[in-house]
Amino acid sequence: MGEGSSKTAQNTRADTIQAGNTLLLRLPSGDIKTWKLEKDSAANLGKFGSFHANELVGQQFGLTYEIADKKLKVVSSRTLQEVEDTEATNELINDGQFVQPLTAEEIETLKKSGVHASEIIKKQIAQHANYGLKTEYSKEKYKKRKEAKFSKSFTVIDPTVFNVCDYWFNKDQNRVRDVRPDALGQMLNIANITHGGRYLAVDDASGIVVAGILERLGGKGRLITICDVDSPPAYPAMVHMNFTREVTQVLSSLNWATVDEEYTPIVPPSEPPSKAKSDAQKTRLNKRKAVNDTLNRTREELFAGEFDGLVVASEYDPSSILEKLSPYLAGSANIVVHSPYVQIVTDLQNQLRDLPQYLGPAVTEMWLRRYQVLPGRTHPLMNMSGSGGFILHTIKMYNTWLQFGVHTHSRLGPDTTTRRLSP
Numbered sequence: 001m002g003e004g005s006s007k008t009a010q011n012t013r014a015d016t017i018q019a020g021n022t023l024l025l026r027l028p029s030g031d032i033k034t035w036k037l038e039k040d041s042a043a044n045l046g047k048f049g050s051f052h053a054n055e056l057v058g059q060q061f062g063l064t065y066e067i068a069d070k071k072l073k074v075v076s077s078r079t080l081q082e083v084e085d086t087e088a089t090n091e092l093i094n095d096g097q098f099v100q101p102l103t104a105e106e107i108e109t110l111k112k113s114g115v116h117a118s119e120i121i122k123k124q125i126a127q128h129a130n131y132g133l134k135t136e137y138s139k140e141k142y143k144k145r146k147e148a149k150f151s152k153s154f155t156v157i158d159p160t161v162f163n164v165c166d167y168w169f170n171k172d173q174n175r176v177r178d179v180r181p182d183a184l185g186q187m188l189n190i191a192n193i194t195h196g197g198r199y200l201a202v203d204d205a206s207g208i209v210v211a212g213i214l215e216r217l218g219g220k221g222r223l224i225t226i227c228d229v230d231s232p233p234a235y236p237a238m239v240h241m242n243f244t245r246e247v248t249q250v251l252s253s254l255n256w257a258t259v260d261e262e263y264t265p266i267v268p269p270s271e272p273p274s275k276a277k278s279d280a281q282k283t284r285l286n287k288r289k290a291v292n293d294t295l296n297r298t299r300e301e302l303f304a305g306e307f308d309g310l311v312v313a314s315e316y317d318p319s320s321i322l323e324k325l326s327p328y329l330a331g332s333a334n335i336v337v338h339s340p341y342v343q344i345v346t347d348l349q350n351q352l353r354d355l356p357q358y359l360g361p362a363v364t365e366m367w368l369r370r371y372q373v374l375p376g377r378t379h380p381l382m383n384m385s386g387s388g389g390f391i392l393h394t395i396k397m398y399n400t401w402l403q404f405g406v407h408t409h410s411r412l413g414p415d416t417t418t419r420r421l422s423p
Helices: 001-010 104-112 117-127 138-151 161-171 182-190 210-217 279-304 318-328 342-353 400-404
Strands: 024-027 031-037 042-044 050-052 064-068 071-075 153-156 196-205 222-227 251-255 307-314 328-339 358-365 392-398
Touching: 024 161, 050 064, 050 071, 117 328, 153 222, 161 182, 161 210, 182 210, 182 307, 182 318, 182 328, 182 392, 196 210, 196 318, 196 392, 210 222, 210 307, 222 279, 251 279, 279 318, 318 328, 318 342, 328 342
Parallel strands: 196 222, 196 307, 222 251, 307 328
Antiparallel strands: 024 031, 024 153, 042 050, 064 071, 064 153, 328 392, 358 392
16 A cells, blocks of 8 residues: 555554454455454354364464364465466366265265365265366366365454455445555555655545555544544444554544534533532533534644645535645645546646646546466456445645636536535
């Protein structure tokens, strides 16, 4: 995700797995399961087996484990095997139902008797009528299919922002508004998110943008997010990052109503009105006052302005967002807007070109091609995502043009394709 991310990533979470972490487990089938590690609990991975959760506490992320008799054993990573090039083909092979003498009942009996998955695979290979006719490539694929079916192992995925974003994008790309890992990396780099910076964000992409910014801040700096809920928003993508408290303490949230400078919050009594109130009522009043004080401090900080950048991935019309938040940005602040739809960002680009306070608005389309890299078998993957969305970048300038008698309307203009913020 860039150099800034690598320098601060070690400070964003514990180096080892801790109780209470929400883990991403990659199963032999390739599926990813999310699971919260509770101390003294049991983890059940279905047909892949079960184990005691405490065995993972204190272990490193990224390791692969094999489940045997409800115990975990670390499995060393496999090296790439050298597969010789061959001109042989599989055109004369008939993989019908009779080429594999082992029946499903026999395989199930072997599994129940405790036979290791590798031994079952060896038995299948030994009794496969046409295995010797396969090319070396096909033999490797056959072994991997069988390992995915019979192996009782899993890998604890390292919770980097790339891996978490990739998980959410593959799970439901609409939830993250087409913010693919490469798109997120571009957004963070173009916005120049750096350790100790001060930023504004509008994230309707399940919190993946907020997670990326927090990882780069590393607990130093400031991030204020704007949302449309009264309470602090639930960013589900942040759960898998397992951030420490020091990282999240730089984050505060405001809703769109409180961003309006004319908004007057309801102020609770400074102290409980009478001694007749119960202790529970006094506690509620004190908590309400503390929340109100925090809200006022965050609003004052926002209105003081001079933020280093604004990152937007929202369902709202981006022109209305810029109209609200641009006055609080410093000179030379980067503005990055991501959208799944090209029309949204190109319309915004055309509007910004007419406003002298925005420098060089440019639109970028995300493009990514993944490759399988194996000895003698390197090629693009057959199935890949079609789009990672579109990004607009511009730079905010101070309103120095007013000194020369140049005037312009502050409103960016109506837009009928997206929702506008309420005036």
